[in-house]
Amino acid sequence: MAKKNSMIERQLVHRTIREFTDQKVSKENLDTLMEVARRTATSNGMQSYSILHITDPQKQNAISEISNQEYIARSPVLLIFIVDQFRNNAIMREKGCDSENAGDMDRFTQGFTDASIAAQNVVNAAEAMDLGANYLGSILNDSEKLCQILNLPKLTFPVVGLRIGYPNQDPQLKPRLSKRMQVFENEYHIFDNYLEEIADYDQEMTNYYDLRNANQRVDCFSDQVVSKTSNSIKKRQEILQVIKKQGFQVK
Amino acid sequence: MAKKNSMIERQLVHRTIREFTDQKVSKENLDTLMEVARRTATSNGMQSYSILHITDPQKQNAISEISNQEYIARSPVLLIFIVDQFRNNAIMREKGCDSENAGDMDRFTQGFTDASIAAQNVVNAAEAMDLGANYLGSILNDSEKLCQILNLPKLTFPVVGLRIGYPNQDPQLKPRLSKRMQVFENEYHIFDNYLEEIADYDQEMTNYYDLRNANQRVDCFSDQVVSKTSNSIKKRQEILQVIKKQGFQVK
Numbered sequence A, B: 001m002a003k004k005n006s007m008i009e010r011q012l013v014h015r016t017i018r019e020f021t022d023q024k025v026s027k028e029n030l031d032t033l034m035e036v037a038r039r040t041a042t043s044n045g046m047q048s049y050s051i052l053h054i055t056d057p058q059k060q061n062a063i064s065e066i067s068n069q070e071y072i073a074r075s076p077v078l079l080i081f082i083v084d085q086f087r088n089n090a091i092m093r094e095k096g097c098d099s100e101n102a103g104d105m106d107r108f109t110q111g112f113t114d115a116s117i118a119a120q121n122v123v124n125a126a127e128a129m130d131l132g133a134n135y136l137g138s139i140l141n142d143s144e145k146l147c148q149i150l151n152l153p154k155l156t157f158p159v160v161g162l163r164i165g166y167p168n169q170d171p172q173l174k175p176r177l178s179k180r181m182q183v184f185e186n187e188y189h190i191f192d193n194y195l196e197e198i199a200d201y202d203q204e205m206t207n208y209y210d211l212r213n214a215n216q217r218v219d220c221f222s223d224q225v226v227s228k229t230s231n232s233i234k235k236r237q238e239i240l241q242v243i244k245k246q247g248f249q250v251k
Helices: A006-012 A027-039 A057-067 A070-074 A086-094 A105-128 A137-149 A199-206 A221-230 A239-245 B006-012 B027-039 B057-067 B070-074 B086-094 B105-128 B137-149 B199-206 B221-230 B239-245
Strands: A049-053 A077-084 A132-136 A156-165 A183-185 B049-053 B077-084 B132-136 B156-165 B183-185
Touching: A006 A105, A006 B006, A006 B027, A006 B105, A027 A049, A027 A105, A027 B006, A027 B183, A049 A105, A057 A070, A057 A077, A057 A137, A070 A156, A077 A086, A077 A105, A086 B221, A105 A132, A105 A156, A105 B006, A105 B105, A105 B137, A105 B239, A132 A137, A137 A156, A137 A239, A137 B105, A183 B027, A199 A221, A221 B086, A239 B105, B006 B105, B027 B049, B027 B105, B049 B105, B057 B070, B057 B077, B057 B137, B070 B156, B077 B086, B077 B105, B105 B132, B105 B156, B132 B137, B137 B156, B137 B239, B199 B221
Parallel strands: A049 B183, A183 B049
Antiparallel strands: A049 A077, A077 A156, A132 A156, B049 B077, B077 B156, B132 B156
16 A cells, blocks of 8 residues: 555645735744755755745736736745855855856756755645645746846846745646656657547546636647647747856856 | 644755665555656646656666766666656647747756656655655766667756665755855845855854765865866766757757
8 A cells, every 4th residue: 555644645636826815924934934945955965046035015016027927916925946056156256266167057957956846845845834836937938037126146047936825716636647648667658649648638628627717718738738839938938048148158 | 833744844854865775665655656746736737847767777777877876776766857848749740730949948947847846746755655865966967878778859858866765874964054045035135255154054064974975074065066066077068968969949
């Protein structure tokens, strides 16, 4: 028998929560979430990420505009996780050991991984506190503007946002691709016919209601893939230019 | 009072576990871990990542050589999380809607985030099962070779590895940077003197024993930053070239 417990049961019914009650997240709970974040594993022990806690309503508004999601302006807790090689580079400079490597692609991806896994660790802790969470990939719709809003120095870059609060909605569990399409043994497996493989899942998705869009029924998965990939936001495609502007020598 | 529970208490004492007992991880537990992974939030609902479960001793060995960590060859469970835009691109092609965007930097970072947060969700579930885990950033020491070993098609790329098993060691809690250096309110804060700010932490790190290096005392943090950034592995610095070889149009 698989050993299960309340934590895992919670993980198995994870849903994104976008609407929160007026109940505030206590300072103690927030402090605990930040302690959890700081306890997350980190590449080479370098801790190449930082967290910005956005409490200023004007900044919440500005981020809401970037993301084109009005609810961001009413976030009980709004966190932005960033790649941070600025701090370690400052330490190196003070030791008289400046290095070109500080902003290379390797360092960038290490910080990107650090920031991402810290965010998920916070999500798990938040859900263990009966809080709900909402990832914001949309903050990268205009990463250059976000860097300005957050006053991000060189060698830092935003990765993902997170809204946290007490749930005021109870969304359906969102269907997922079948395991056989996503988990492989020893090497990657290419299927002969993907549309055939996902036929059931495509059907399942049309029965799923996405609360985000005023309870509108959503497209089947394959249609979503087409529309979301084709209708790309221009500034999101220029993300590497902004990463370079932030001082990373990604080449 | 902050609401704590066993999950959060566990997160607050997270340590990397590199040595495991002979006890196998049951198929049921592994299945649960994969269900947890698949339930993780995913950018735009696109599920742009996949997981490879490496059971073949030869492949474990080959990955161990890339990582230059012998213990990888004796991993009770070895998982590799990858960016996967191949699957969604195949779906699009079958629908007659091939798009250049499928391999752009935006899609790459979305898959990278997806893969990373799924990995952390698995770590949390594993620890809830009294298993220990060990992230492997070292798999990127030769990402091109790893792509060959895993037979990764275009539009996929490895992100991070994870070893999981029953702990056979009880490492010290690893000290962390102070919160004031890593968590900021509303905007990034630059300190006047970083070495002064981390003086206590530097001292603390010299008292920390890293079990990885035969119980050798480790350098202070600032010395580690200098040595780890300066002594970069050449192939890790060429990572963007491999990402491009894998068909991503990152520009």
